[in-house]
Amino acid sequence: MKYALPVVLVAVTAALMVLGLYGTGQAGGTVGITKGSALHTAKADSPDQGLANLLAEVQRRNWDRAFADVSSSSGITEQAFIQDWMGSNGSLRSFSSLEGFDARPLHATNDEAQMRVRLHFSTPVGPLEDVRDFRLIREADVWKAVWPKIQVPSTPAEVIPVTFLRWDLVAGGADEEWGARNIDAPHVRIISMNAVDTAAGAVVMGEVTNEDTVPAFVAVNATLVDAGGNAIDQESSFDKIAHVLLPKQVTPYRIDFPNLHLRNVKNVRMDEKATLVPASADPVIGVMNQRIETDVQGKSVLHGDLLNQGGQTVNIPHVIASFYDNNGKVVWVSDGYVDRALLPQSSQSFAVEIPKNLSTAVHSFHVVVNQYSLGKS
Amino acid sequence: MARLVRICAVMGLAAACANAGAAQDLRVPDSAVAGEQTSISTTGSGKATFYLAGPGVSRKNEVALGQEVRLTGHDLRDAGYYLAILCSETCRSAGFYVSAGKAASLSFIVHPSRVPVAQDEAVNGVAFPFDQYRNLVLAPVNVNFRLNTKDASLFSRAIRTQNGVAWFRTASGKSAGALQVVASLDDLTTRRAVQQVASDPCNLRITGQRTKTGILVQTEPVHDCSGNVLPDGTIVTFTATGPEGRDTVDAPIKQGIARAQMDSSGATTISVASGVVMGNEIRVGAQP
Numbered sequence: 001m002k003y004a005l006p007v008v009l010v011a012v013t014a015a016l017m018v019l020g021l022y023g024t025g026q027a028g029g030t031v032g033i034t035k036g037s038a039l040h041t042a043k044a045d046s047p048d049q050g051l052a053n054l055l056a057e058v059q060r061r062n063w064d065r066a067f068a069d070v071s072s073s074s075g076i077t078e079q080a081f082i083q084d085w086m087g088s089n090g091s092l093r094s095f096s097s098l099e100g101f102d103a104r105p106l107h108a109t110n111d112e113a114q115m116r117v118r119l120h121f122s123t124p125v126g127p128l129e130d131v132r133d134f135r136l137i138r139e140a141d142v143w144k145a146v147w148p149k150i151q152v153p154s155t156p157a158e159v160i161p162v163t164f165l166r167w168d169l170v171a172g173g174a175d176e177e178w179g180a181r182n183i184d185a186p187h188v189r190i191i192s193m194n195a196v197d198t199a200a201g202a203v204v205m206g207e208v209t210n211e212d213t214v215p216a217f218v219a220v221n222a223t224l225v226d227a228g229g230n231a232i233d234q235e236s237s238f239d240k241i242a243h244v245l246l247p248k249q250v251t252p253y254r255i256d257f258p259n260l261h262l263r264n265v266k267n268v269r270m271d272e273k274a275t276l277v278p279a280s281a282d283p284v285i286g287v288m289n290q291r292i293e294t295d296v297q298g299k300s301v302l303h304g305d306l307l308n309q310g311g312q313t314v315n316i317p318h319v320i321a322s323f324y325d326n327n328g329k330v331v332w333v334s335d336g337y338v339d340r341a342l343l344p345q346s347s348q349s350f351a352v353e354i355p356k357n358l359s360t361a362v363h364s365f366h367v368v369v370n371q372y373s374l375g376k377s
Numbered sequence: 378m379a380r381l382v383r384i385c386a387v388m389g390l391a392a393a394c395a396n397a398g399a400a401q402d403l404r405v406p407d408s409a410v411a412g413e414q415t416s417i418s419t420t421g422s423g424k425a426t427f428y429l430a431g432p433g434v435s436r437k438n439e440v441a442l443g444q445e446v447r448l449t450g451h452d453l454r455d456a457g458y459y460l461a462i463l464c465s466e467t468c469r470s471a472g473f474y475v476s477a478g479k480a481a482s483l484s485f486i487v488h489p490s491r492v493p494v495a496q497d498e499a500v501n502g503v504a505f506p507f508d509q510y511r512n513l514v515l516a517p518v519n520v521n522f523r524l525n526t527k528d529a530s531l532f533s534r535a536i537r538t539q540n541g542v543a544w545f546r547t548a549s550g551k552s553a554g555a556l557q558v559v560a561s562l563d564d565l566t567t568r569r570a571v572q573q574v575a576s577d578p579c580n581l582r583i584t585g586q587r588t589k590t591g592i593l594v595q596t597e598p599v600h601d602c603s604g605n606v607l608p609d610g611t612i613v614t615f616t617a618t619g620p621e622g623r624d625t626v627d628a629p630i631k632q633g634i635a636r637a638q639m640d641s642s643g644a645t646t647i648s649v650a651s652g653v654v655m656g657n658e659i660r661v662g663a664q665p
Contacts, residue, residue: 163631165609165610165629165631167610182486182490183490183491184488184489184490184491191653209652209653210652211577211652212491212574213491213574213575213607213608213610213611214491215610246610246611246612246627246629247608247610247611247612248577248578248611248612248613248651248652249612249627249652250614250652250653281610281629284626284627284628284629284637285626285627286624286625286626286637286638286639286640287624287625287626288622288624288639288640289621289622289623289624289640290622290623290624290625291621291622291623304622307640309626309638366625367625368627369627
């Protein structure tokens with residue numbers, strides 16, 4: 001009897017160890033395993049298992065073992081493979097981790113298979129999803145992924161003369177005469193507003209412009225008011241707006257009211273707030289090759305490339321697009337973060353989704369780029 | 378709060394004594410000016426207690442009846458209603474008003490600090506005359522307002538204060554630059570500056586030419602409808618629509634001109650806008 005408790009404890013500990021070894025399947029949370037740990041992985045005797053092994057090791061950031069699941073015919077280095085997952089230059093990917101994945105086969109033969117994987121990343125700006133197609137081949141009796149060659153934008157060493165514009169603010173002293181040196185807040189104006197109902201709730205969207213000659217930090221708030229004149233809810237545009245607007249710049253905004261529907265709303269009160277901020281007109285980012293296409297999942301997506309025409313790295317580019325109908329009315333505003341840094345004189349592709357029910361109504365669109373640079377934003 | 382209680386107590390005392398028959402009496406000045414000494418004459422004989430309560434003072438001292446009670450300039454620094462009370466066997470009270478002295482400073486607020494040119498009723502200013510003790514001068518005085526640009530006078534008018542305030546509202550000028558706004562009263566002058574800035578672009582036009590790497594498109598010098606060059610940093614949006622899709626570049630104006638490099642190699646239509654103002658549209662042929 002006196003041995004019963006130690007025996008039970010040893011048995012439970014052993015059971016938990018076994019569970020820990022075999023229980024780290026796909027789509028789990030991020031597991032913080034140090035490099036080179038010896039965890040058991042099932043033999044990759046099928047394409048599904050080969051890919052699952054690879055992604056599970058990526059989740060654990062066990063790069064040696066993950067790279068071992070990549071076919072040597074891929075022709076990439078382990079360093080490039082790691083950089084593909086870990087990101088670089090302070091990009092959003094550098095701050096992200098693979099949280100889970102869902103894979104489904106597209107095509108398979110005895111020696112080759114094509115898998116489509118929906119990758120779920122957790123990031124500081126919320127969950128991000130990426131859909132990638134993987135090709136797997138059988139090498140001996142093990143399935144391995146063929147990793148595509150990674151095109152890392154390389155900027156030649158050069159001097160880029162940038163005569164960029166910058167606005168600085170000088171605060172006046174507290175001892176100054178009253179009314180002697182006041183500076184007004186920038187004048188901004190909401191130039192369009194549209195409220196729609198969606199399955200997720202009410203959405204208020206439109207565009208706002210800085211009509212002034214100085215930069216403005218802009219936030220748009222909306223209050224939904226019922227028939228009795230009472231405020232039902234108040235929300236702000238949060239990150240669905242380019243907050244820093246240079247003179248005459250226009251940005252879309254979108255304000256979401258989850259679980260609220262317009263049938264209960266009599267009025268929408270809009271309120272734009274602007275404050276004077278220091279700002280820089282550099283870098284200029286071109287939005288190239290914009291086109292609306294249907295992606296592999298059948299969704300309408302606005303694709304394009306961001307081209308950094310300046311000399312500074314943009315660590316986290318953020319794209320906000322407004323979509324218009326035939327009458328020029330804003331019918332939707334979408335946004336998306338690009339998880340790769342935008343290096344000087346280089347481009348990165350982006351995609352933002354258009355809701356299925358609006359894809360036929362969209363006649364034109366306008367894209368603005370919000371930029372976050374480390375040490376600057 | 379304690380001061381208020383004291384004043385109320387003194388006023389209560391005065392009210393209680395107001396109708397009481399007494400040998401002593403006091404005579405307050407018909408008019409008094411803030412910061413200037415004055416006196417209150419008393420009648421009767423013997424000793425009495427004198428109380429003075431006003432916006433900035435509350436004092437008590439012994440006085441000899443039949444002599445004048447001297448009120449120093451320091452006692453009467455704050456303009457407003459004062460109550461004098463004289464108590465011997467009974468109390469007598471009288472009130473008098475101290476008005477602000479001669480204007481010694483002119484507070485001047487001008488709005489806005491930046492204004493687009495050629496806007497109606499866009500500039501306004503308010504002036505408040507104060508005496509040397511910061512009492513608002515309520516007596517009507519003429520304040521001269523003048524608005525000058527570098528080379529022209531936009532506005533000049535004398536406005537009489539009402540209840541201590543004089544104000545104006547006028548249109549902004551036609552040329553960008555500093556607008557000097559001056560308010561003067563006798564030998565007092567207060568200056569403010571308003572920055573007149575270019576208004577919306579007018580007749581926004583672009584030209585484009587094919588280069589080895591795409592299309593270089595640029596605006597003609599961007600002016601407003603009054604001919605002022607738009608300030609550097611103003612965003613001009615170029616949109617190129619070609620067979621590869623649509624390209625947009627938000628380019629800032631530098632030295633009056635905005636430029637952008639577009640990638641398109643096919644036949645391309647390029648349009649331009651700045652804020653809510655649209656410009657012309659050009660067509661550039663495909664790369665040979």
